Amino acid sequence: MTYATDRLHEEIAYVAFHFHWGHDEILDLEHHDRRRYTDSIASLVTRAED
Numbered sequence: 234m235t236y237a238t239d240r241l242h243e244e245i246a247y248v249a250f251h252f253h254w255g256h257d258e259i260l261d262l263e264h265h266d267r268r269r270y271t272d273s274i275a276s277l278v279t280r281a282e283d
Contacts, residue, residue: 236264244259244267244268244271245259245260247271247274248267248270248271248274251274251277251278252270252274
């Protein structure tokens, strides 16, 4: 199974925007690690908005 390209681009943009990491740095992450970061960012953003 391949990961949807659009979803991958969204994850890269999301992590890059919030953590200021580079494209290659983010792509070097394993899928589950990248998802963990996007989930953590979403949690932090949600808490900041409350």
